[in-house]
Amino acid sequence: MRIVVLAGGIGGARFLRGLKRAVPDADITVIGNTGDDIHLFGLKVCPDLDTVMYTLGGGINEEQGWGRADETFHLKEELAAYGVGPEWFGLGDRDFATHIVRTQMIGAGYPLSAVTEALCDRWQPGVRLIPMTDDRVETHVAVTVPDGGSAGGGERKVIHFQEYWVRLRASVRAEAVVPVGAEQAKPAPGVLEAVAQADVVLFPPSNPVVSIGTILAVPGIREAIADAGVPVVGLSPIVGNAPVRGMADKVLAAVGVEATAAAVAEHYGSGLLDGWLVDTVDAGAVERVEAAGIRCRAVPLLMTDEDAAARMAREALALAQEVRTA
């Protein structure tokens, strides 16, 4: 079975680990979000690609869900001693090596897709990991930073997604989320081919705006998925009207979508999604999602461990089969 998965960071990576366990013989292609990418200290950092690569390759820091296990931060401390930041982004020594190799290869003329393949030669994630595009796309967030005054004023600015997410911890209101460069970007080699050859396309419980939404913003990808003629099944990242992890509710508000399992399904829409899994606590949403033309089932959606993630993957594939034979 050929499975294409659109993935962000932690949620996507953990789901993929479950999927591999559920269907060990499947041929899995992962289209990774690169809107979170950031240039720091002259290096290109790809948090979501690395989170998938490290998680499936056995090198992830399990507690954090990002970055390397058994990490040290000497380089970051030395940079800080020179007054060179940012200090708010935790790049460890082992992780730095990945960014150095990536940046060196890009400088030598290799596209990001080829670099990612080379990095995966070491990690052997057991899936084909392709960035959504080789072109530069950076998600920016328009915010108003309060001036602290009683008039409720503040400075409106546009900041990098990582500054909004990591430094500000989404504590200021996001007014708009813009995947800068997406409109001009082309899908990376292999992306459209993988979708065209897929038997099923899955949207893990990743962020619908800044992860999956960014991938779908690359011209051609949404259309290829909608036209593939195979079941497209997603899993809700919202459980009981709150994100399972992260701050997806904050960016959903910025695009005018309420943080409920049903609203996220409607946001993707029946033109794209054929099936949607909601958590059992959201069983009441099933009717609304089905009324929107999307087949819906309520099953446990908390990825408490690898077995739970594998059960979710099996449910997603079962729903895909149901859609296919309907």
Ligand SMILES: O=c1nc2n(C[C@H](O)[C@H](O)[C@H](O)CO)c3cc(O)ccc3cc-2c(=O)[nH]1
């Ligand atoms: O909350 C944090 N997330 C960090 N993340 C996670 C990441 O910024 C976001 O969670 C994702 O971009 C959202 O998908 C990192 C990921 C990397 O690959 C490398 C370094 C970091 C550093 C941080 C960090 O300092 N704090």
